[in-house]
Amino acid sequence: MTLIWLILFVVFLAAEVISTGTLIFIWFCIGALVALITSYLGGSQMLQGILFFSVSIVLLIGTKPFIKRYSKQKRPSKKANRILLKRGTVVKEINNLKAQGAVSLDGKIWSARNSENEMVIPVGSEIIVTGVEGRNAMVKEIEKIET
DSSP states (O other), rough: OOOHEEEEHHHHHHHHHHHHSSHHHHHHHHHHHHHHHHHHHOHHHHHHHHHHHHHHHHHHHHHHHHHHEEEEHHEEEEHHHHHHHOOEEEEEEETTTTTTTEEEETTTEEEEOOOOOOTTETTEEEEEEEEETTEEEEEEHHHHHOO
16 A cells, blocks of 8 residues: 555646646645555554545645635736736826826726836826736836837
């Protein structure tokens, strides 16, 4: 039975490496490792199976909230990626010192900040989105880019 747990350990480890960053198979890999150790120490097959499933499921369920929170912080939203390099119009003066500003992009209003920190962009100016930071579109005035 030790050989079977060793093979399962390697298979789950390979699956985790191939799936890059999902952190699903790693918990089954750890479960197989616990069962492998139990088998090596002479534990019954039933105990090995119970430990494998118990450890795997507890780790999978127990770490899910942490993994969800971690992955949300690292990945930019799809909506944010869609506005990159879009052109729009300033509808509320953009002033980073006052932490205010808004732009219209495709008919939707986004809070905005100037990517050139020292500048104020007045209402009616044409802008282009250069990035997204949190909930703010980072923008540059188009005349500033072309000159």
